[in-house]
Amino acid sequence: xxxxxxxxxxxxxxxxxxxxxxxxxxxxxxxxxxxxxxxxxxxxxxxxxxxxxxxxxxxxxxxxxxxxxxxxxxxxxxxxxxxxxxxxxxxxxxxxxxxxxxxxxxxxxxxxxxxxxxxxxxxxxxxxxxxxxxxxxxxxxxxxxx
Numbered sequence: 419x420x421x422x423x424x425x426x427x428x429x430x431x432x433x434x435x436x437x438x439x440x441x442x443x444x445x446x447x448x449x450x451x452x453x454x455x456x457x458x459x460x461x462x463x464x465x466x467x468x469x470x471x472x473x474x475x476x477x478x479x480x481x482x483x484x485x486x487x488x489x490x491x492x493x494x495x496x497x498x499x500x501x502x503x504x505x506x507x508x509x510x511x512x513x514x515x516x517x518x519x520x521x522x523x524x525x526x527x528x529x530x531x532x533x534x535x536x537x538x539x540x541x542x543x544x545x546x547x548x549x550x551x552x553x554x555x556x557x558x559x560x561x562x563x564x
Contacts, residue, residue: 425551427505427550427551427560428505428506428507428560429501429504429505429506429507430504430505431503431504431505432480432482432501432503432504432505432506433501433504435482435483435499435500435501435502436479436499436500436502437466437497437498437499437500438466438467438468438497438498438499438500439466439467439468439489439496439497439498440467440468440469440484440489440494440495440496440497440498441463441464441467441468441469441470442489442492442494443463443469445470445526446463446469446470446471446525447469447470447494447495448460448468448469448470448481448484448495448498448527449484449493449494449495450484450495452481452527453481453482453483453484455527456507456508456509456527456558457470457509457526457527457528458480458481458482458506458508458527459477459480459508459523459524459527459528459529460477460478460479460480460481460500460523461475461476461477461478461523462478468481468498468500470523470525470526470527471523471525472523472525473522473523473524473525473530474522474523474525474533475522475523475525476522476523476545476546477521477522477523477529477545477546477547477561477563478500478502478546479500479501479502479503479506479563480500480501480506480507480508480563481498481499481500482498482499482500482501483498483499484497484498485497485498501563502563503563503564504562504563505550505560505561505562505563506560506561506563507558507559507560507561508521508528508529508558508559508561509527509528509529509557509558510528510529510530510552510557510558510559511524511526511528511529511530512530513530513531514530514531514552514554514559515529515530515531515532515549515552515559516531516549516552517549517550517551517552518548518549519531519532519548519549520532520545520546520547520548520549521545521547521548521549521559521561522545529547529559529561532545546563546564547561547562547563547564548561548562549561549562550562
């Protein structure tokens with residue numbers, strides 16, 4: 419039976435947002451231009467700090483806002499807000515994840531299918547974020563962060 423409604427869970431259960439500083443490592447920071455381009459997948463990079471990480475790193479959440487205030491002597495925003503739970507929509511890179519698969523970051527603000535690994539790290543599950551919907555025309559996936 420067809421429905422007149424479209425399911426869109428993006429952002430559901432995402433609050434409250436967490437405040438972090440932004441990694442100042444070259445090409446690992448977040449700017450407003452990144453967010454405008456939907457490059458928002460982040461990892462924990464230091465104490466209360468997020469960055470884009472490296473390809474294969476564990477997804478933490480989605481950067482949803484960056485401050486206009488800059489870190490001293492840089493063009494990098496001082497603070498950001500991160501959605502660390504609920505459903506977040508991300509652009510994906512190769513290898514594109516499918517519904518029900520886990521994701522990892524690609525190191526440039528997108529997510530990709532999590533790599534296979536026979537071992538589970540002592541700290542817990544290797545990946546975070548299960549794909550609940552995929553839009554191939556938009557190149558996005560909706561990910562349950564938990």
